[in-house]
Amino acid sequence: MEHQNETKNMDFIENEKNHVDGFRGNYDDCAWAKPPEPIPEAQIAGTLETEVLIIGGGIAGMAAGARCTDLGLRCTVLEKYHGLVGRGAHIACTDSPVMRRLGVHIDKKQFARDWMRICGSRVNEDLLWLYINNCSDAVQWLTDLGGDAVELRLFGGRYKGPDFTEYDGTHYLIQKPGSKRYKNRAGSLLMCEILQDRCLEGTGNRIIRSTKALYLEKNDAGRVVSAVAECEDGKYRRFRGSRAVILATGDIGSNAEMVRTFCPIGLLPKRNGYAPQVPDPNEPGTKIGLNTGDGHRMAYWVGGQFETPSWALSLHLLAYSIYVFFFLFVNREGKRFMNEDTWVQAKAVRCLMQPRGDFAYTVFDSKWFRELGERISITGGQFTEPLIMDYGDPWREDNGIDRQIERYVQHGTCFKADTLEELAEKMEVPVETFKATVARYNELYALGEDLDYGKRSELLTSIAEPPFYALKWGPALLNVHGGMITDTSMRVLDNDNRPIPGLYAVGNVAGGLYGVDYPLLWNGNSHSRAITWARQAVQAIRNAAE
Numbered sequence: 001m002e003h004q005n006e007t008k009n010m011d012f013i014e015n016e017k018n019h020v021d022g023f024r025g026n027y028d029d030c031a032w033a034k035p036p037e038p039i040p041e042a043q044i045a046g047t048l049e050t051e052v053l054i055i056g057g058g059i060a061g062m063a064a065g066a067r068c069t070d071l072g073l074r075c076t077v078l079e080k081y082h083g084l085v086g087r088g089a090h091i092a093c094t095d096s097p098v099m100r101r102l103g104v105h106i107d108k109k110q111f112a113r114d115w116m117r118i119c120g121s122r123v124n125e126d127l128l129w130l131y132i133n134n135c136s137d138a139v140q141w142l143t144d145l146g147g148d149a150v151e152l153r154l155f156g157g158r159y160k161g162p163d164f165t166e167y168d169g170t171h172y173l174i175q176k177p178g179s180k181r182y183k184n185r186a187g188s189l190l191m192c193e194i195l196q197d198r199c200l201e202g203t204g205n206r207i208i209r210s211t212k213a214l215y216l217e218k219n220d221a222g223r224v225v226s227a228v229a230e231c232e233d234g235k236y237r238r239f240r241g242s243r244a245v246i247l248a249t250g251d252i253g254s255n256a257e258m259v260r261t262f263c264p265i266g267l268l269p270k271r272n273g274y275a276p277q278v279p280d281p282n283e284p285g286t287k288i289g290l291n292t293g294d295g296h297r298m299a300y301w302v303g304g305q306f307e308t309p310s311w312a313l314s315l316h317l318l319a320y321s322i323y324v325f326f327f328l329f330v331n332r333e334g335k336r337f338m339n340e341d342t343w344v345q346a347k348a349v350r351c352l353m354q355p356r357g358d359f360a361y362t363v364f365d366s367k368w369f370r371e372l373g374e375r376i377s378i379t380g381g382q383f384t385e386p387l388i389m390d391y392g393d394p395w396r397e398d399n400g401i402d403r404q405i406e407r408y409v410q411h412g413t414c415f416k417a418d419t420l421e422e423l424a425e426k427m428e429v430p431v432e433t434f435k436a437t438v439a440r441y442n443e444l445y446a447l448g449e450d451l452d453y454g455k456r457s458e459l460l461t462s463i464a465e466p467p468f469y470a471l472k473w474g475p476a477l478l479n480v481h482g483g484m485i486t487d488t489s490m491r492v493l494d495n496d497n498r499p500i501p502g503l504y505a506v507g508n509v510a511g512g513l514y515g516v517d518y519p520l521l522w523n524g525n526s527h528s529r530a531i532t533w534a535r536q537a538v539q540a541i542r543n544a545a546e
């Protein structure tokens with residue numbers, strides 16, 4: 001008995017030893033975590049006052065600014081880039097007038113279960129339900145701000161396989177033909193422009209570009225009250241937010257050291273899809289995205305808590321081509337490596353797991369376009385169908401995919417040959433291995449069953465009729481989704497789970513909604529999450545002010 005107690009105590013001591021500092025962990029040893037020396041007071045050229053200081057002018061920051069206008073709060077947005085920032089096209093929500101018109105319904109409970117499963121349950125379910133229950137209002141609000149000039153449409157390209165189900169909630173916003181109200185025709189830049197215009201309608205609101213926030217400041221009571229920034233003229237200034245400071249600085253995807261700490265698999269893709277890219281101050285001659293984790297670090301320095309790694313990364317298959325399909329996938333050793341019948345994120349991750357996995361090939365023969373069309377209703381999805389298409393659009397022979405593949409042949413990202421030997425040589429894979437791979441695939445096709453990887457029989461096709469094609473595709477990193485722990489008012493929490501007074505985080509700098517893998521249950525969840533969080537934070541600031 002005595003011996004058992006002793007063992008228990010020892011276990012207890014062992015756990016204590018391994019226990020990290022709260023959930024936050026201690027990153028002080030990481031070079032990126034080192035705080036900068038404060039700028040000497042004499043070098044601070046002035047102080048600008050506002051009520052809500054928003055750092056970062058992407059979709060989350062612009063949405064926060066626009067919401068400030070709605071709720072009568074004065075704001076200033078600081079943005080380190082010189083222009084409007086945005087990328088991609090899609091925005092997702094569970095319900096919309098166009099969905100209702102088309103009779104499309106999303107089962108929120110099933111959606112939440114799928115989200116939790118993909119994210120390994122490393123999600124704050126309060127935040128998840130906040131998102132699920134409020135994203136539709138957020139998208140409607142954005143659409144209403146655009147008024148008569150814009151139209152919200154339901155996207156039609158989703159993966160229709162038996163597993164990893166994607167939901168029909170992806171939308172895209174376009175400017176109506178003939179409208180000249182906005183400079184941007186569609187997608188995220190249009191959304192950001194709408195939000196920017198609304199932000200600037202508020203009395204005293206400003207968007208100050210080419211201005212990089214360096215660190216946050218607290219007052220004696222421990223409240224975050226200001227940020228010091230380097231402005232376009234090279235001078236340092238203090239920007240004070242009397243009611244709140246909102247971080248909207250995006251993710252860490254272009255900060256390799258932070259990616260190494262929080263999501264090492266994010267170092268594997270050779271291409272970074274984030275736009276815009278700017279010259280890297282640390283490596284002359286190279287470029288990086290704006291998403292360098294500045295807000296994450298600023299929050300950490302004032303005591304903010306990071307969510308536990310490993311964070312989720314989002315990947316798109318656009319490093320070499322924008323089509324991937326479901327035909328035979330071959331790695332750089334000339335071997336098949338996966339069940340090709342799956343969604344974008346899974347294809348990207350499986351490719352990265354291969355030796356020299358920055359790209360792979362889809363191999364098909366001259367029948368491919370017909371075979372694709374015949375199977376589109378049971379497969380499809382992004383990188384298999386056109387990027388812009390409406391819900392319910394039928395397969396069209398003139399959709400341009402075949403022409404695009406021929407363009408890839410011209411540009412050298414798709415190889416075409418009359419024999420498998422010649423194709424293997426162009427692909428730079430071992431000829432005999434490749435021929436054996438194709439022979440085995442044809443054998444499985446003849447058998448009508450994929451004994452090797454379990455692909456649905458309906459998606460097996462033969463590779464028999466020349467010319468043969470090998471389309472090169474590879475994952476590009478979009479974002480690394482993880483950040484500061486917040487409550488449902490988007491207040492950043494400290495290591496004891498208490499809100500840091502005055503500090504909020506919205507968009508990708510905020511954690512809690514993603515984990516392990518990116519739930520591409522629909523395209524566009526990042527944008528609607530950014531807007532939903534921004535509205536939530538500003539409402540909380542408004543409520544706190546009353």
Ligand SMILES: Cc1cc2nc3c(=O)[nH]c(=O)nc-3n(C[C@H](O)[C@H](O)[C@H](O)COP(=O)(O)OP(=O)(O)OC[C@H]3O[C@@H](n4cnc5c(N)ncnc54)[C@H](O)[C@@H]3O)c2cc1C
Nearest residue numbers: 056058059060080088089090213250290507508524526527
């Ligand atoms: C190629 C690509 C396509 C995508 N397509 C889609 C899509 O279709 N749908 C979707 O939902 N998502 C998409 N995404 C993801 C989406 O772009 C982001 O998740 C989303 O924009 C995040 O918004 P954000 O405002 O949090 O961050 P960001 O858009 O990254 O904005 C952050 C801003 O903060 C600024 N900033 C950072 N640090 C500072 C500082 N120190 N001082 C001042 N300013 C600072 C940055 O310059 C940047 O402008 C795509 C991503 C990529 C890369």
